[in-house]
Amino acid sequence: MLSAVPVRHAYVHVPFCASICPFCSFHVKVREAGDVAAYLDRLEEELAEIVAVVPVDLDTLYVGGGTPSYLRTAELARLCEMVERHLGRPRREATLEVHPSTATASRVRHWVELGFTRLSIGAQSFDDEVLRRLGRTHSGADALACIEWALAAAQVTSVDLMMPAAGQDVSADVRRAVATGAQHISVYALTIEPGTPFAMDGVCVDDGGAAEALSAAADLLGAAGFERYEVSNYARPQARCLHNQAYWAVAPSLGIGPSASGVVCCDDGSLIRWTNPTLDRWRVARSPLMVIESDRDARSDGGGSVEHVHGEDLMRDLLMCGLRRVDGVDLDEVTRRSGVDPRDVRRSELARLSDDALVDIDGALLAATDRGRLLLDQVTVALW
Missing domain, CATH: 3.20.20.70 (Aldolase class I)
Incomplete structure (x- = not known):
């Protein structure tokens, strides 16, 4: 639901x-x-x-x-x-x-x-x-x-x-x-x-x-x-x-219009992400939200896409978006929202990124360094 x-x-x-x-x-x-x-x-x-x-x-x-x-x-x-x-x-x-x-x-x-x-x-x-x-x-x-x-x-x-x-x-x-x-x-x-x-x-x-x-x-x-x-x-x-x-906090947001993407929450804390089809298909297709309401595991509707995001997939999304912010991302919050602790499942990757001076880890706070922001694609691939 x-x-x-x-x-x-x-x-x-x-x-x-x-x-x-x-x-x-x-x-x-x-x-x-x-x-x-x-x-x-x-x-x-x-x-x-x-x-x-x-x-x-x-x-x-x-x-x-x-x-x-x-x-x-x-x-x-x-x-x-x-x-x-x-x-x-x-x-x-x-x-x-x-x-x-x-x-x-x-x-x-x-x-x-x-x-x-x-x-x-x-x-x-x-x-x-x-x-x-x-x-x-x-x-x-x-x-x-x-x-x-x-x-x-x-x-x-x-x-x-x-x-x-x-x-x-x-x-x-x-x-x-x-x-x-x-x-x-x-x-x-x-x-x-x-x-x-x-x-x-x-x-x-x-x-x-x-x-x-x-x-x-x-x-x-x-x-x-x-x-x-x-x-x-x-x-x-x-x-x-x-x-x-x-958006960078992965907060629920509506995507309206052709090719727009949105995210909504389920009552269990997982997310549904959808992307509308491009213009010609969008003109004749229902909103993917109409399908999502009846079946959260639906994959697509009218040329768009629908994805149920939870567990480790949700953890990755929260890390990828959060690392774009200079303030960084709270790993305790990532764990609470996704049910997966990156300090457990990405322990070696986080240690290596820290050793390479690409991220700083201060308690529960993970943030990219100045160098890490220039190489953010490399950082996110390592944590994917």
């Missing part, structure tokens, strides 16, 4: 973009006539399906993509109205991902009027040549203007940077982001995912150069007074992203 405890977090995936970036591996598509209307119709059905089987009391909402800010004013207003009617208005935080090319001062004000308290702006760089190489359709000036408008309207403005791209001056981009006054900055490593245009074109990223760039960014942001609270995220006091913190 699913838990009667309300789910407090929701992610809505908007898959539409004006164009697709060559590094992007997310489920996105270029908008065509009729796409958004059909998407919104199905979204309303999915929301009704969800609340029929899961109690919801929202603290945070995150609308991402894709490019949700690419939706027209009336389209985004309809999306927000449907979410609020079915799930309620989030009490603590509502984030909208924003592409700088979609912003004007009036549009930014409208997004805030719709209830978004946090705008996450995909600047990636402020160098026009770097942006061109990344396939971005905005300029550095567009990004700066968008940030200025967001700061004037929203409670929290976050800026995304991507590095290292060819020819990028990492220090200049970080300093420019700090100088805007944004309260939150995310620094993501450029990775080449299979099947993307970058991968097919043979674009490569030097791992050593990437580690050096990310370390330099961390030093600059720390010196500027930003607190690093996750591998890729830095915030001023009181400006951490609450939604993402819940």
Whole structure:
């Protein structure tokens, strides 16, 4: 049986973009006539399906993509109205991902009027040549203007940077982001995912150069007074992203829209994780939650996937997500939630990682070191 405890977090995936970036591996598509209307119709059905089987009391909402800010004013207003009617208005935080090319001062004000308290702006760089190489359709000036408008309207403005791209001056981009006054900055490593245009074109990223760039960014942001609270995220006091913190804690969260993933609790403490199918299948499939309610061991529905996570699998999930947080993960809490103590089943692996200065173990607290965060994939593979 699913838990009667309300789910407090929701992610809505908007898959539409004006164009697709060559590094992007997310489920996105270029908008065509009729796409958004059909998407919104199905979204309303999915929301009704969800609340029929899961109690919801929202603290945070995150609308991402894709490019949700690419939706027209009336389209985004309809999306927000449907979410609020079915799930309620989030009490603590509502984030909208924003592409700088979609912003004007009036549009930014409208997004805030719709209830978004946090705008996450995909600047990636402020160098026009770097942006061109990344396939971005905005300029550095567009990004700066968008940030200025967001700061004037929203409670929290976050800026995304991507590095290292060819020819990028990492220090200049970080300093420019700090100088805007944004309260939150995310620094993501450029990775080449299979099947993307970058991968097919043979674009490569030097791992050593990437580690050096990310370390330099961390030093600059720390010196500027930003607190690093996750591998890729830095915030001023009181400006951490609450939604993402819940995600890294493996808290129950709804995944709404094509390809979105969610997690709900069973009454025995185990989890059900599902991923919705991609757009074409999602339009005609029921929410996997409808199947989960009747059979928690169901494997899939309409092209999506469903997984019952418990025991050692749940322990691994809690470790993998928790190690992304600078504060680390409480091993006693992992044991309580999963029923498996990593200090027993991963004793030798933890000792080796500690000896290699990749993790610190302080009582029940396990945290990646600075070096471990740069080599986090290696750390997580060792504990898998």
